Amino acid sequence: MIAPSMPAPPVSAGMASPESPPVSIPLRHFVAAAAAFWIFAAVLAWTPDRFLGFGFDAKWVLGAVHTLTLGWITMTIFGVLSQLTTVLWEVPLAGPRWVTTGWWLLVIGLIGFVGHLWGHAERYWTTAVILVAAVICYLVSFIRTMASARRIDWTGWHLVLSVSYLSLLITLGFLLAYDQQRGILFSDPPGVLIAHIHLALIGWVSLTIMGVSYRLVSMFALSHDDSQWAGRTAFAAINTGLVGMAVDSLFFHHRFLPLWAWTIAAGYAAYLLQMRNIFHARLRKLDPALSFTLLALLGGIVWAGLGIGIAMAWLPDTNEIRAAYLFTALVGWITPFILGQIFKIVPFLIWLEVYSPAKKKQPGPIPMMQDLTSPRAAWAQLAFMAPGIYLGIAGFCLESSGLLRASGLLIWAAATLLLFNTGKAMRHLWRPIHG
């Protein structure tokens, strides 16, 4: 029963530390993000025609995409970073007020930006200024936190680079929004758009996911894997491919796109190998969080396949295929990963706030984290998301509004269950089990 003496391999890390910010900071991000995901899914379910060629409405789609990318994905990542950076770097979050201000600006800016787009108002780039200000607030806090870090580990380096890519992509995004109305900045706007999209999807989001997955998935799976060569290969290949693609798209009319696509795909294959090792060595059976991670990894494979297909011109270069490519990245790869981690992180933070015996003596038995949410609701989310993702991809590829509507309804059901589980956990803040 007593643990024997062992050599000292790397320890896994928790999701909070004494340096962690007040729980209200990450939680407000997760609540806003869940609401944005719900709105996106509802929009997809009830207006599928606007996403397809015969009824295509660019501003409507742009609004929906930014609800998903900024409202759901980036909002969640900011919430996670405000918590996780303090654990990874063992320092307090620098300037929590910057993060709180950033959150308000992000919410206001997003409502303004999407509202302008959906209302077909001109000068929507003016609201993009608020979004840029929001990101600057976050960057100030994260970069200051990073600068005070005692050491930066493997996961930390992923976050350092992802934050750097975020700075680049937000600058490009703002210039793109301005240029779309003025048309004077870029000689090759589609190239700039390719750079912007991939800096976002790969540089900002995917690198964050990969770094976080090495830490959190290992911990949730109770897995021990000393070998990092596959992960390091993934890190090198993906960054090389991304920088190459961005420079090529910005300055050379994306002439070498196939090369960069293959490099990034090879990096993703190496990442899959690292994740296979983690899952292979796991001591825990599959739970909703791990199952969502597997669903995300599958989505990543499909996304990489579509990317290669487009870059090599094996697939027709149509708006629908491009939409399928983006949908697979956002909904097939990124979203399931977030859903899996959020299922663990939200109840953990609330447990720590409400039930930690270190904060106050509990009058009765202390509930488990799993008691704060419904695993059945999480399994149901998975059951809705999995077919929803692939019906959506098929809907775009086949230009079928029926399939897209079915996909939207399934994803909307999953988003509703996410809100339910988030609300169920949050309720403990006001009504603890012990009263």
Added chain:
Amino acid sequence: MDNLKPLILLALRSVVDPELMMDIVTLGLIYGIDLTDDKIHLRLTLTTRGCPLGESIQAMAEEALAGIAGSRRVTVETVWDPPWNSLMVAD
């Protein structure tokens, strides 16, 4: 006194890491139990340094041991050597 050790381990099995949802004995967090006539001294570790769950787990372990300690004093010490890893989890 050796008869008490199984009871102590049984009591510690009621202390569950809420992050990993496993008890601290199965997790391999217990590094040692020192028993004397007037004291139970528990040495445990955590899955990571600086985790705030440390204080919670320590408090829960103290409470669990108080129930079986009788007149003995209970002390809990958090140690870091060797660092914990998931290979220490009991099958």
